[in-house]
Amino acid sequence: MKTTEATSAALDDRSKYLRSLIIDGLSAGRGHVGSPLSLVEIVRVLYDEVLHVRAEDPSWNERDRFILSKGHGCLALYAVLADHGFFSKDELERHCKSGALLGGHVDAHVPGVEASTGALGHGLPIGVGLAIAARLQRRASRVFVVMGDGELDEGSVWEAALAASKHKLEHLTAIVDYNKLQSYGRVEDVLPLEPLADKWRAFGFAVREVDGHDVNALRDAFAALPFEAGKPNAVIAHTLKGRGIGFAELNAKWHHKSSLDAAAIDELREALERN
Amino acid sequence: MRQSALNTVYALAKRDPRVLFIGSDLGAGVLDQMKAEMPERYLMEGVSEANIIGMSAGLAMDGFIPYVNTIATFLTRRCYEQIAVDLCMHDLPVRLLASGGGAVYAPLGPTHMALEDIAIMRALPHMTVVCPADAPEMTRAVEATLDWPHPVYLRFGKGGDPVISSDERGFTLGKAILVRPGADVLVISTGVMTARALDAADLLAPTGIDAAVLHAHTVKPLDAEMIADLASSRSLVVTVEEHSRIGGLGSAVTDALAEAGVRTPQLRLAFPDAFVFAYGSQDSVLQAAGLQPPSIAERIRQVVDTHGGRRLEAVRAE
Numbered sequence: 001m002k003t004t005e006a007t008s009a010a011l012d013d014r015s016k017y018l019r020s021l022i023i024d025g026l027s028a029g030r031g032h033v034g035s036p037l038s039l040v041e042i043v044r045v046l047y048d049e050v051l052h053v054r055a056e057d058p059s060w061n062e063r064d065r066f067i068l069s070k071g072h073g074c075l076a077l078y079a080v081l082a083d084h085g086f087f088s089k090d091e092l093e094r095h096c097k098s099g100a101l102l103g104g105h106v107d108a109h110v111p112g113v114e115a116s117t118g119a120l121g122h123g124l125p126i127g128v129g130l131a132i133a134a135r136l137q138r139r140a141s142r143v144f145v146v147m148g149d150g151e152l153d154e155g156s157v158w159e160a161a162l163a164a165s166k167h168k169l170e171h172l173t174a175i176v177d178y179n180k181l182q183s184y185g186r187v188e189d190v191l192p193l194e195p196l197a198d199k200w201r202a203f204g205f206a207v208r209e210v211d212g213h214d215v216n217a218l219r220d221a222f223a224a225l226p227f228e229a230g231k232p233n234a235v236i237a238h239t240l241k242g243r244g245i246g247f248a249e250l251n252a253k254w255h256h257k258s259s260l261d262a263a264a265i266d267e268l269r270e271a272l273e274r275n
Numbered sequence: 276m277r278q279s280a281l282n283t284v285y286a287l288a289k290r291d292p293r294v295l296f297i298g299s300d301l302g303a304g305v306l307d308q309m310k311a312e313m314p315e316r317y318l319m320e321g322v323s324e325a326n327i328i329g330m331s332a333g334l335a336m337d338g339f340i341p342y343v344n345t346i347a348t349f350l351t352r353r354c355y356e357q358i359a360v361d362l363c364m365h366d367l368p369v370r371l372l373a374s375g376g377g378a379v380y381a382p383l384g385p386t387h388m389a390l391e392d393i394a395i396m397r398a399l400p401h402m403t404v405v406c407p408a409d410a411p412e413m414t415r416a417v418e419a420t421l422d423w424p425h426p427v428y429l430r431f432g433k434g435g436d437p438v439i440s441s442d443e444r445g446f447t448l449g450k451a452i453l454v455r456p457g458a459d460v461l462v463i464s465t466g467v468m469t470a471r472a473l474d475a476a477d478l479l480a481p482t483g484i485d486a487a488v489l490h491a492h493t494v495k496p497l498d499a500e501m502i503a504d505l506a507s508s509r510s511l512v513v514t515v516e517e518h519s520r521i522g523g524l525g526s527a528v529t530d531a532l533a534e535a536g537v538r539t540p541q542l543r544l545a546f547p548d549a550f551v552f553a554y555g556s557q558d559s560v561l562q563a564a565g566l567q568p569p570s571i572a573e574r575i576r577q578v579v580d581t582h583g584g585r586r587l588e589a590v591r592a593e
Contacts, residue, residue, distance in 0.1 A: 108365060114336070119360050125326040126361060129333020136295075136315055137337065156357070159326035166320075 009041075009214035011244055011275045018044055019244045021079035023268045025095040026260055031104060033268075034242035034254045035148065036076035038179035038212070042146060042237055043068070043080045045218040051144070055085040058112045064141050065130045067115050069123020070148035070177060071105035072256070078102050078110070086112035121154025123147060124174055128163050131172040131232075142171045142225070150182030153191050158203065161232075165204025170226035173233040174205065177212065179241035183255050200234040212237025245271045276432045279410040280372055283417035284342045285309040288316055291421065293338060297327055299345035324354040331369045332361035340368050340421065346380070347373035347389035347430065351396060362426040363399040369426050370417075371396075376406065376430030376466060377517030378551070381560040385550040388560075389430070393465075394522025396428040397495040403448065404495040406430040406466030409438040412492065415446035423448060432467040433557055439470045439490075451498035453505070457487030460575060461505050461539075464515040465491045465524050471561075472515045474568035475575065482572075484579055486513075497527045503535035513542045513575055517566065520545035542578050544571055 011019070018040050025031060043066075047053070051064045068077045075095065082089040087101065087110065094100040101110060105118030115126050127145040134141040147157065164172050178196065180187050187193055200207045206227035210217040218237070227233050241255075242248030245268055257264075281296075285306055288294040295316035298305060310317040320327050324345065331341035343350070350373050351358070362369050373392060380387035397404045403425050407413040413431070420427045444452050454469060455476050464472040469490040476486040489505060491498060506512045512532065514525035525543035532539065546564050553560050561567050565574060 115332075116360065116364050119356055121325070122329055122357065122360055125329020125357070126333040126336070128326065129330035129335075130337060131333075132318075132330070133334045133337035133339060136339070156325035156329065159323035160329065162323065163320055163326050163330060 009211055009217070011213070012215070015040055015044065015215070016244065016272060016275060018076070018079045018083065019272050020269065021082060021089065021092055022075045023265060023272065024089070024092040025075040025078060025102070026257070026268065027093055027265050028095050028097050029260050030096050030258045031075055032072045032256045033245070034179070034181065034248055034251065035070065035073040035256075037243045037245060037248070038239035038241045039073050039076045039146060039177040040079070040243070041213045041215055041218055042175060042177060043076050045215055045222065046144060047080045047084055049219055050222045053112065055112065058086060062139060062141060065114050065127070065143045067117065067123040067127055067143075067145045068106050069117050069145050070120065070151050071117030073148065073177070074102070074104065074106045077106060077113070081110070081112040120148070120151040121156035124157050124160035124164070127172055127174070128160050128167070128169065131164070131169040132167060134171065142173065144173045144175060146175045146177055148182070149176060149178045149180065149187050149193060150190070152176065152193055161200070161203040161205065164232040168230040169232045170228070170230055173225060173235060174200070175235045175237055177239050178236050179239040181241040181250055181252055181255070183252070185252050197236055200236070204231060205234040206231040207234045207236065209236045209238065212239035213243055244275055246274060247271060276407065276410045276413045276434050276436060277374055278434065279413045280417050280429065280431060281306055281344065283414045287418070287421055288313060291340070293340045294421070295334065295339055295341050297331055297341050297343045299324060299327060299349065301344065324349050325357050328354045328357035329361050332365060332367050335367035335369050336365065340370070342370045342372055344372040344374060346387060347376050347392050348387055351389065351392045355395060358426070359399050363401045366401040366425055368424055370420050371426070371428045372431065373428060374431050376432065378557045378560040379431070379433040381551065381557050382554050384554065385552060388551055390519045390546050390551070391522065392428070392430065393494055393516070393518050393524065394526070397527065398522070401425045402495065403427045403493065404430075405448065405493050407492055408440050408467060408469045408490055409436045410434070411438055412440035412446060415440070416492065419446055419448050430466055436467045437470045439473055446492070449493045449496045449498060451489050451491045451493070451501050453487065454490045455486070455488035457485040459484050459509060460486040460511045460513060460579065461489060461509045462486050462513045462515060462575070463489045463491050463502060463524065463528055465494055466517055468515045468517050468566065471566065471568050471571060475571035478568055478572035479575060482576055484576060486575065491524060494524050494527055497531055499531035499535065502528060502531050503537050506532055506539045507537045509539060511542060511575070511579060512539050513544060515544045515566065515571055517561065518545055519548055521548055542575065544574060
């Protein structure tokens with residue numbers, strides 16, 4: 001697909017349900033809105049069909065490792081983890097409340113979470129270490145790291161990309177939630193990334209581009225891992241920030257909200273229903 | 276000191292498969308033997324400190340004990356957020372081996388001089404900060420880190436530093452060592468400054484000032500109990516450090532004394548709050564900052580003469 005192409009995939013019932021859990025997470029009044037909504041299908045497909053993880057034994061040694069490096073998209077991960085039974089869905093409604101299990105960024109105290117993130121550009125270096133560890137320990141564990149597009153502004157991402165390539169980490173997959181919108185505005189205005197796929201290729205990755213809301217396309221891409229022997233993988237998932245909430249889609253004002261009242265939550269639920 | 280540390284990492288790696296070494300872009304030939312014998316656990320990853328810290332965090336999450344070596348300023352300033360988030364927030368057993376602590380790289384200028392490293396490292400939860408005095412103590416310190424369950428910052432001296440540590444006194448992380456008894460003044464120092472503090476104490480003896488020297492090799496966790504205990508019965512507490520006066524050993528001792536309610540006056544000998552463009556050598560820069568033994572002794576004597584005499588008599592009378 002072309003890098004600027006908007007997603008064409010419709011949201012099925014499961015995608016809508018997971019988004020309703022995200023809205024549960026926003027019901028305490030605050031949180032990132034657009035950021036988790038663009039990566040729902042990515043984490044859904046990974047946890048439903050790809051990752052070898054055990055909700056009843058989150059630290060099972062042979063598991064695949066997943067890091068949500070764009071920690072501000074945590075509600076998507078928390079929705080999927082709760083749905084898979086890593087913790088109670090009741091926790092979602094307490095998101096960001098005092099003393100809650102779930103805060104506004106990914107937190108390793110939460111069952112099923114490998115690494116705390118929030119500051120950007122940390123996940124891929126950690127993923128490189130996890131992938132080397134798996135190789136040294138002769139484990140079959142694979143490592144998946146989801147980054148935001150704005151996150152790719154961080155130099156540490158590209159330092160880690162050099163290292164992943166050097167070490168031929170074919171069991172490491174970098175996934176870019178390429179929703180084209182960072183906090184301030186359009187990625188191509190703030191700090192352009194194109195040609196993005198070429199950049200990852202130039203850094204030694206085997207690259208695939210997919211519609212990041214198309215469950216079948218994501219499934220096919222992940223099923224093809226590793227894409228090329230001896231190379232780390234990059235999946236550039238073209239997504240839509242705010243996907244599923246019409247008025248929030250591609251709207252930088254919906255990156256984060258800190259005062260969502262009950263009426264606003266109702267509007268979000270109604271907008272989701274209209275999909 | 277650096278060679279002792281790296282040799283000890285190699286020795287630990289031989290007996291413990293969890294140990295691995297990560298360098299940035301170190302001098303040619305570093306740990307060649309380790310590289311030849313265990314290439315999988317010898318990583319040289321280029322000038323990419325942020326990635327190296329994150330990578331070491333990932334390795335530690337899965338059971339490895341990475342010993343990471345590069346120049347102190349690059350290891351602390353360059354990737355502070357990685358140290359805070361990846362290492363400290365996850366409380367991982369990564370060991371940061373900091374070449375050129377303090378003024379070692381004085382001739383190379385302030386980009387390479389680590390004069391605030393102790394301050395910024397000790398500000399991080401879970402971090403342990405260790406400044407050995409000499410090469411044998413560096414060996415003991417590295418060995419002591421093997422099973423320490425937290426991140427550690429180990430500050431290297433220049434090398435060839437006078438040996439003041441001993442096997443008899445041993446080494447325990449977090450436990451300061453009284454290297455010289457003395458009834459009047461308590462001098463607390465860390466790293467290679469302990470040798471200079473001892474020399475200063477020798478210079479003070481003929482003037483009638485009996486100075487104890489406490490080697491606080493571990494600045495965090497500081498041996499607050501021992502410091503408060505020794506300080507409470509002396510007329511003056513002096514801290515001597517190759518570090519900015521902000522946030523280092525002197526600050527840590529001030530904190531400890533305040534929290535213990537010990538009101539012994541304090542003299543803090545350290546670098547001023549400034550970048551040092553003097554070049555020269557570690558010794559010349561220390562000299563200019565008043566941190567060589569004659570200056571240390573003289574400044575202590577001045578304070579005792581001016582303010583401490585009466586208190587000194589009171590302490591002696593007790």
